[in-house]
Every structure is written in C-alpha cells, then in structure tokens.
Amino acid sequence: MQPTGVWALTPPAEISEAEFRDWQRLLEQRAGMVLGEQQRRFLQNSLSARMRELSVGDYASYYRCVTDGPRGAVEWSHLLDRLTVQETSFFRHPPSFELLCRYLQGRLAERSPARPWAFWSVGCASGEEPYSLAITAMEVLRGETANAAERFGVTATDISLNALEKVRQGLYPPRRLERLDEALRDRYFSAQADGHFRVLPSLAERVCSARLNVLDLAKAPMSGMDIIFCQNLLIYFRRWRRREILNRLAERLAPGGLLVIGVGEVVGWQHPDLQPVADPQVLAFTRKG
Numbered sequence: 001m002q003p004t005g006v007w008a009l010t011p012p013a014e015i016s017e018a019e020f021r022d023w024q025r026l027l028e029q030r031a032g033m034v035l036g037e038q039q040r041r042f043l044q045n046s047l048s049a050r051m052r053e054l055s056v057g058d059y060a061s062y063y064r065c066v067t068d069g070p071r072g073a074v075e076w077s078h079l080l081d082r083l084t085v086q087e088t089s090f091f092r093h094p095p096s097f098e099l100l101c102r103y104l105q106g107r108l109a110e111r112s113p114a115r116p117w118a119f120w121s122v123g124c125a126s127g128e129e130p131y132s133l134a135i136t137a138m139e140v141l142r143g144e145t146a147n148a149a150e151r152f153g154v155t156a157t158d159i160s161l162n163a164l165e166k167v168r169q170g171l172y173p174p175r176r177l178e179r180l181d182e183a184l185r186d187r188y189f190s191a192q193a194d195g196h197f198r199v200l201p202s203l204a205e206r207v208c209s210a211r212l213n214v215l216d217l218a219k220a221p222m223s224g225m226d227i228i229f230c231q232n233l234l235i236y237f238r239r240w241r242r243r244e245i246l247n248r249l250a251e252r253l254a255p256g257g258l259l260v261i262g263v264g265e266v267v268g269w270q271h272p273d274l275q276p277v278a279d280p281q282v283l284a285f286t287r288k289g
C-alpha cells in the first residue's frame with residue numbers, strides 16, 4: 001500500500017472501455033442514472049476517490065466490492081452519495097410554490113380536520129424542498145386554525161442515506177437561507193450559536209423521511225397523496241423511464257391531488273386520470289375526481 005500523501009498526488013488511473021460500460025450499466029439498472037461520455041471523468045474521479053479511501057487498487061476490484069452481497073449493499077450506498085447530484089434550495093422554483101399556495105388556499109374550505117393534507121417530496125435531497133412544502137402549508141393554514149401543524153404531513157424520500165440524514169438534522173448554513181424571505185426564516189428557524197439555522201421542532205416533526213429508490217415505486221406504500229413534488233430528479237433518467245415514474249406517481253395521488261414536476265423535465269406526457277394545470281410557468285397536473 002502506498003503512503004497517503006502519494007495516493008493523494010497520484011492522478012486516477014484511466015478507466016477502460018469495458019469497465020466504463022460495466023459501471024454505466026450498473027448505475028442505470030440500479031438507480032436509473034444515465035452516465036454519458038461527458039460524465040466519464042466525473043465517474044472516474046468519484047470512483048478513484050472512494051477506492052483511495054478503501055485502498056482498493058483497480059476498478060474491477062471495486063466493482064466487486066459494490067456488487068458483492070450485503071457488504072456490497074453498504075458500499076453501494078456510500079458510492080451513491082458521491083454520484084448523485086444533490087443540488088437544491090429552499091423554494092427552488094418560485095412559480096411552483098406560488099401555484100401550491102394558490103392550490104392549498106382553494107382547498108381550505110373542503111379541508112377535513114380528520115384528514116390532514118399529505119405531501120410527498122420525491123428526491124428530496126437535503127430537505128430544502130420538503131421543508132419549503134411544510135412552510136407553505138403552515139403559511140396557508142396559519143390564519144385558519146390554531147393547530148396548523150397538525151393539519152398536514154410531509155413525506156420526504158430519496159435514494160441517498162446521506163441526504164436523508166441531513167433532512168433529519170434540519171440544520172443549514174446561513175448561505176442556504178440567503179434567498180429565503182427573512183420573515184419566514186425568523187418564523188420557522190432558530191439561529192444557532194455557530195451561525196447555522198435549525199428548523200423549528202414544530203415544523204421538523206411534520207416531515208418524515210424514508211429511503212426510496214424511484215425505480216421501486218411499485219413497492220412503495222404511499223397512497224392518497226394530496227401533493228407530490230418531483231423536481232430535478234427525472235432529468236437524470238431516460239425518457240421512457242421518466243414516463244413510467246410519472247405513471248406510478250399519478251396512481252399515488254388522491255382525487256383532486258396536485259403533481260408538480262420540474263419545467264421541461266418531461267415533454268408530451270399525459271395520463272388519463274390527470275389534467276394539466278393551465279399555467280405556462282409550471283409543469284403540474286391535478287387528478288380528476
């Protein structure tokens with residue numbers, strides 16, 4: 001084994017054509033992720049960084065580490081944390097949240113206290129999206145009822161365990177809140193001594209997180225969702241897979257429920273039970289009935 005300093009200076013070994021194809025196949029089969037020629041260097045650097053940590057000398061041996069039995073499943077999970085893009089922000093696509101706000105206001109009258117609104121953030125990354133959903137719900141319900149927080153729940157799912165841990169912590173450095181309205185920041189976060197902001201427990205307890213690969217949606221227990229947000233996730237998948245995932249999500253919507261996708265993430269998709277929302281700034285559908 002080489003000393004750490006030498007490892008750090010050694011450039012990653014070139015991945016062979018056959019090895020690259022094996023990794024491409026594995027990532028697409030297991031996570032839907034399509035890595036093209038442009039991502040070859042990214043893959044090579046990510047694999048070698050992890051291989052260096054484990055002192056694994058070549059790509060084929062590391063491939064075996066990832067695919068071999070229960071221990072392989074743990075290593076697969078570490079690798080996914082490196083390969084998935086987890087870029088996100090609070091209220092990332094403002095028109096989608098404005099639509100949500102209008103939609104919830106429109107449903108206030110028919111809201112039943114016995115049935116809290118069910119939200120789902122699919123591919124929730126480090127939590128900014130599910131917490132933005134929770135804040136929107138709180139803002140809409142706040143003037144209506146004394147116990148607004150009990151009137152909704154958010155399920156946040158992702159394939160990355162590292163991302164889900166961040167959701168659970170609900171702790172964000174100040175730059176992540178820079179674009180958040182100051183009044184919302186003061187209402188829903190507490191400033192920590194080190195400058196970070198923590199989501200208030202009353203909001204955090206409305207958000208539950210779980211690991212879910214969107215390729216396994218058929219096995220997921222979610223149903224009767226009032227709101228599903230699936231943004232900036234489908235872009236990493238092939239077109240046929242995006243449609244399949246959307247078909248599965250459509251089945252999980254309650255009658256009248258709202259599905260919000262990232263603008264441009266799917267073109268020409270339709271579902272017999274859904275109708276598109278007439279707003280050119282968003283890509284969203286409501287379930288008939």
Ligand SMILES: C[S@@+](CC[C@H](N)C(=O)[O-])C[C@H]1O[C@@H](n2cnc3c(N)ncnc32)[C@H](O)[C@@H]1O
Pocket residue numbers: 030031032084085086087088089092122123124125126129157158159160163212213214215230231232233
């Ligand atoms: C770019 S982030 C988007 C976060 C958030 N939805 C937003 O719009 O800001 C994409 C997220 O999808 C997750 N992801 C990637 N492949 C996935 C899969 N097969 N199943 C579930 N989540 C996946 C990644 O781990 C990452 O957290």
